[in-house]
Amino acid sequence: MILQFEHKRPPTVTRPSPLASVAAALVHLGKELQQINYRFHTPTPATIELVNSRPGNARARSLVDVFGWNREFNPALIPVAILSAMRDAGMLAESGNGLRSTLRVSSLGEQLYFHSAHPAGQADAGTAPDTVCFGPDTYRFARQLRFCVPALAGRVTRCIDLGCAAGTGAIELAHMCPAASVHAVDTNPVALALTRVNALLANATGVLPEYSHMLANVDGTFDLIVANPACMVDDAALTCRHGGAAVSGAIVNAAIGRLAPGGTLLLYTTPGIVDGVDQFGEEVARRLDRAGFAWSYDEIDPDIRSDELGKPAGAGLDRIAAVWLMATKPTSHHVNW
Structure with missing residues (x-):
């Protein structure tokens, strides 16, 4: 191989x-x-x-x-x-x-x-779908995890980083939840290979890189699900950035179905704001309320990636925000969709 x-x-x-x-x-x-x-x-x-x-x-x-x-x-x-x-x-x-x-x-x-080597959006970047991105969103994601996870770590025995990219989320979880198994899933084989390398370098022995589209190829429930997807439709359609709000929405749906009772979803994403409205945030609120989740949704940076607004994918947007969703499943097994 x-x-x-x-x-x-x-x-x-x-x-x-x-x-x-x-x-x-x-x-x-x-x-x-x-x-x-x-x-x-x-x-x-x-x-x-x-x-x-x-x-x-x-x-x-x-x-x-x-x-x-x-x-x-x-x-x-x-x-x-x-x-x-x-x-x-x-x-x-x-x-x-x-x-x-x-x-x-x-x-x-x-x-x-x-x-x-070539981050998405750089002038000499390729259009390879196996690009593994790392940048300011990664730092924001890690900072939020470090703020939220310690309070949850005591009850986490099984957790997962959805769309692990370079493995940052999974490695952070492994360090903060040392007793837990940490699954790191992605559909990009290069991302999985680099996650394995980065975990070895970080002595994060609990990280388990696995190929999966969302949760399709992993079984069971999780006490903690974390994810850092892009919420923009990327012009170059790079795997690490492409998909728009549909990807983040799919992660929310997956978490509703596969979190253990009392389990938590931590999601960092970057929705586009149109006419002052965060349509992604409004839709997520409706879904979580129907499912009986306790949740918070915070805009942690109101204006990022301003260079994207001049591209076709950013046409019609007022701005792009960075948001943080924390959603906890009710302890009852009954979920209303």
């Missing part, structure tokens, strides 16, 4: 490795970066594009430029151990007069996360 991290045929610079070897090389690389205290807080794709376009920023001058800003680099810039690990993982791609990393590395707290 061969794991490819690029959507195009890889250049001849490095030879693809078997899955286990790739994972081992990536974990080794991550540990090397941890030892030198590598940090990179990933901004929006628009910011990445703008900063990389400034004079003098085309070529990397540091490891942050290589793995964070994803700039072309001279291999002489890279320490031998790090370059060797990149080669073993098949991460070296020819680019202009140098090389470029086929994965990026971002930091969140003390953890490092491997994810796709």
Whole structure:
């Protein structure tokens, strides 16, 4: 089984490795970066594009430029151990007069996360459906989890991160709910592979990456369901962003049916506001009220992704908000739809 991290045929610079070897090389690389205290807080794709376009920023001058800003680099810039690990993982791609990393590395707290080299929306981004996104929404999601989960952790024995992407939600859950089994599901095989790597790097041994569309391929009920889907219809139809409010609505429906009595859904999403109305929020409120859930719905940032408003998918929107839904199933088994 061969794991490819690029959507195009890889250049001849490095030879693809078997899955286990790739994972081992990536974990080794991550540990090397941890030892030198590598940090990179990933901004929006628009910011990445703008900063990389400034004079003098085309070529990397540091490891942050290589793995964070994803700039072309001279291999002489890279320490031998790090370059060797990149080669073993098949991460070296020819680019202009140098090389470029086929994965990026971002930091969140003390953890490092491997994810796709070209974030959705960047000028030179591909349109691969297997893009694994990481950015400001990831940080907001993790911050909300850290605020809410500790109060729930004592009664959580089985939880799940729906649409795990790079595995951030699952890894956060594993650290906060150490006695629980933590399922991390996605339909993107690259996301599952990187979740496995990132969990190993974070010593999150309870994380179980699994292929599933929503909850279709996993059995049973859950004490806690978390999710960070995009609530926009993406022009490029990238898996990590595409689907609109229908995806977030489907997650709510899945949670209503598959949460254990007293279980909780924690959902971060980004609905479009039209004529001052959050139609997604209003519909979710009706569904949860019918099901007898106790819930709260908070707008935690009123205006994000303003660059999206000029694209076809953002036409007609007043703004895009970041919202946080916390919904708890009644302890009675009876649910009204």
